Amino acid sequence: MSQTTRLTHGKKSFEVKKYTFATKVIPRLSCHNPECEERIANGLPVVIPDVDLVASARHKWNIDYLHDNIGDGKFMTFFSSSKKFKFYDDKKCPNVKSFKKPMEQEELTFDEFVQKINKGKSKGQRCYLQQALNETVGENIVSDLEGFNWNWVTAQQEKNSFGPLRDLMLLIGQEGNITPVHYDEQENFFAQVYGYKRFILFPPEEFPNLYPHPTYHPCDRQSQVDFDNPDFEKFPKFRNATGFETIVGPGDVLYIPILWWHQVESIPNEGHTISVTFWYKGRPPPEKPTYPLNAQIKVAIMRNIEKTIAEALNNPDEVRYPLR
Numbered sequence: 001m002s003q004t005t006r007l008t009h010g011k012k013s014f015e016v017k018k019y020t021f022a023t024k025v026i027p028r029l030s031c032h033n034p035e036c037e038e039r040i041a042n043g044l045p046v047v048i049p050d051v052d053l054v055a056s057a058r059h060k061w062n063i064d065y066l067h068d069n070i071g072d073g074k075f076m077t078f079f080s081s082s083k084k085f086k087f088y089d090d091k092k093c094p095n096v097k098s099f100k101k102p103m104e105q106e107e108l109t110f111d112e113f114v115q116k117i118n119k120g121k122s123k124g125q126r127c128y129l130q131q132a133l134n135e136t137v138g139e140n141i142v143s144d145l146e147g148f149n150w151n152w153v154t155a156q157q158e159k160n161s162f163g164p165l166r167d168l169m170l171l172i173g174q175e176g177n178i179t180p181v182h183y184d185e186q187e188n189f190f191a192q193v194y195g196y197k198r199f200i201l202f203p204p205e206e207f208p209n210l211y212p213h214p215t216y217h218p219c220d221r222q223s224q225v226d227f228d229n230p231d232f233e234k235f236p237k238f239r240n241a242t243g244f245e246t247i248v249g250p251g252d253v254l255y256i257p258i259l260w261w262h263q264v265e266s267i268p269n270e271g272h273t274i275s276v277t278f279w280y281k282g283r284p285p286p287e288k289p290t291y292p293l294n295a296q297i298k299v300a301i302m303r304n305i306e307k308t309i310a311e312a313l314n315n316p317d318e319v320r321y322p323l324r
């Protein structure tokens with residue numbers, strides 16, 4: 001077994017895999033602490049243990065309750081023969097002929113999902129439900145959603161000039177499931193409802209150390225580096241990566257700033273996890289960029305250059321990335 005380390009959450013302590021990079025702790029600050037507001041305003045991650053963003057869910061949502069109340073809508077479910085659920089964009093698969101999908105996906109009713117969880121264990125297959133909540137949910141879920149702390153999260157959206165709420169996503173993962181390190185182009189208030197998740201974050205400045213796939217690749221926004229077995233020949237700068245880390249538990253909210261890299265792990269042998277993510281479009285770009293450019297702007301510029309090169313050449317095999 002690879003080396004392990006221990007992380008704590010309150011009185012609980014968890015044994016987790018030790019990776020090759022160093023990490024610092026992500027601060028846990030009360031929503032009443034001005035420093036918490038400052039961190040969000042400055043695009044810095046923070047764990048907020050007392051905002052109770054999804055209190056109505058935290059006290060009620062478990063697999064049985066959701067099964068009985070979530071309605072007959074379809075839920076995107078991913079299947080993986082390993083612990084990893086590396087996201088890929090189906091629409092970009094034609095760009096890379098040799099691409100092998102790292103997982104399968106299927107839209108299931110919640111009942112079908114529950115059956116898969118039970119059957120999957122026997123077939124050595126893991127599954128991960130990841131679905132934006134929509135109008136198909138039952139009336140009890142609607143009233144639970146109405147009970148979320150919309151005053152707080154909407155105040156954060158307004159104070160920080162976030163764009164509109166893009167998605168409210170329900171995540172139900174099995175113990176040990178891993179979402180490998182990637183970044184998103186939205187602001188994210190991640191609310192943990194049930195179970196414990198380990199988060200490892202890296203700031204956008206670490207872009208050169210994390211070797212994202214090119215923008216035309218199905219795994220755009222995902223790192224090419226396998227944390228379990230990093231190829232330091234191919235990705236030498238990964239040695240310089242320095243991250244931030246925390247465990248989130250029921251009731252915690254983690255602010256994941258836009259373009260911050262994150263790997264998320266449902267703690268092994270600690271049962272399934274239920275989370276709700278509040279994804280907001282990012283702040284509008286500044287009228288006039290101020291120099292030196294910050295990392296977020298540099299990432300946006302690099303992405304645009306990559307897309308322009310790929311479109312101009314119209315042949316992904318010809319695209320070489322001198323940008324990193």
Ligand SMILES: CCC[C@@H](CC(=O)O)C(=O)C(=O)O
Pocket residue numbers: 130169171173178179184188190262264265275277
């Ligand atoms: C579909 C979203 C998955 C989530 C990671 C996780 O909880 O496994 C994440 O990456 C995010 O919230 O940004």
Ligand SMILES: [Zn+2]
Pocket residue numbers: 182183184262
């Ligand atoms: Zn993400």
